[in-house]
Amino acid sequence: MRNVPILLAAAVVASSPHANAQEPSDGASLLAGNGCAVCHGADGSGTAVGPSIAASDLSLPDFIASVRQPMRTMPAYDSQVMPDEDLTRLFAYLEAQTTEASAAGRTDVGAELYYDYGCYSCHANEAQGGMHGPRLGPDPITHARFAWYVRHPTRTMPPYSPVVVSDQDIADIYAFVEAQPEPPPLDSIPLLAP
Ligand code: HEC
Ligand code: HEC
Numbered sequence: 001m002r003n004v005p006i007l008l009a010a011a012v013v014a015s016s017p018h019a020n021a022q023e024p025s026d027g028a029s030l031l032a033g034n035g036c037a038v039c040h041g042a043d044g045s046g047t048a049v050g051p052s053i054a055a056s057d058l059s060l061p062d063f064i065a066s067v068r069q070p071m072r073t074m075p076a077y078d079s080q081v082m083p084d085e086d087l088t089r090l091f092a093y094l095e096a097q098t099t100e101a102s103a104a105g106r107t108d109v110g111a112e113l114y115y116d117y118g119c120y121s122c123h124a125n126e127a128q129g130g131m132h133g134p135r136l137g138p139d140p141i142t143h144a145r146f147a148w149y150v151r152h153p154t155r156t157m158p159p160y161s162p163v164v165v166s167d168q169d170i171a172d173i174y175a176f177v178e179a180q181p182e183p184p185p186l187d188s189i190p191l192l193a194p
Contacts, residue, residue, distance in 0.1 A: 027093020034082055036090075039074070044094045050074065051148030054097035058142060063091050071141070073154050102143055103168045105175025114173050117165060122157070127177045133157065137177035146174050 031037040031044060039050030046052035058066065064087050067077050114120055114127070122133030129135030140146055147170045150160050165173075186192045 027090050030086055030090045030093070034077070034086075043097060045097070045099060046144070046148060048152050051142075052099060052144045054094050055099045056094070056142055056144050060088065060091050063087065071145075102147075103171040105171040105173075105178075107172075107175045107179045110172035110174070110176030113165075113169050114176050117160065117169075117173075119173065126180050128180070128183065137180045138182055140174065140177050143171070143174050146170070146177075 027044075028037075028042060031040065031042065036044070036053075039047060040053050041047050041050075044052065044054040046054075053063075056063070064084060067082065067087060068079075070076055119127075119136075122130065123136050124130040124133075127136040136146075141149075147167065149157075150165060150170055151162070153159055
């Protein structure tokens with residue numbers, strides 16, 4: 001599976017009319033010329049195969065780290081393929097994009113939805129993860145990536161369409177996940193202490 005997006009990206013880089021764009025400072029041509037647009041859209045606002053990266057809540061170092069060491073299905077780009085300077089210019093372009101402001105999440109509503117939609121059955125009552133799903137919080141992935149994953153899971157999780165779970169519902173669930181208590185440090189649990 002991992003090869004598919006890499007081949008796709010390589011094919012786009014090779015065939016893109018923007019590959020040798022005269023305007024390297026133009027964010028849209030950096031997105032197209034490096035194949036990012038295939039998955040993240042021509043303006044970075046996301047597609048079925050990649051989350052929105054426009055006006056994200058990532059810092060520049062986290063943005064660069066996400067491109068160098070992607071989390072799941074995205075191919076990695078090293079500094080030979082895409083230098084830090086290009087990523088810095090692209091980041092400035094993306095941060096200047098206006099996206100629909102994501103709705104403010106309500107923790108208490110999110111707690112109910114997290115239960116009603118059955119998220120708890122795989123991700124456990126406090127989103128700490130269990131046998132059937134990973135930990136979601138505290139310190140979740142970005143809101144953009146979280147929302148995209150719920151719509152387009154790439155592995156075993158079932159997808160939730162906007163008809164079932166609205167964007168507002170996702171914002172509320174995200175607020176609930178973010179508000180979960182930090183797990184206790186391992187050395188405070190006698191059985192696990194060294
Ligand atoms: C083949 C599809 C694909 C291509 C090509 C691609 N990405 Fe991604 N990207 C993804 C997916 C899917 C994710 C979500 C995390 C994962 O699965 O690795 C992601 C995550 C990210 C994130 C983290 C977003 C967040 O909110 O945490 C950034 C930043 C990013 N991509 C930037 C880029 C840039 C810049 C390029 C081009 C240089 C690029 N991506 C090319 C699919 C792609
Ligand atoms: C049937 C079990 C199941 C249910 C129900 C479920 N998930 Fe998942 N979820 C998973 C599994 C397993 C993964 C790990 C990736 C995969 O296999 O898709 C995952 C991954 C995720 C991720 C990505 C985490 C990451 O680090 O990339 C998010 C976000 C998420 N789930 C949110 C939710 C929300 C919100 C709900 C309820 C609306 C939900 N899940 C319901 C099993 C489930």
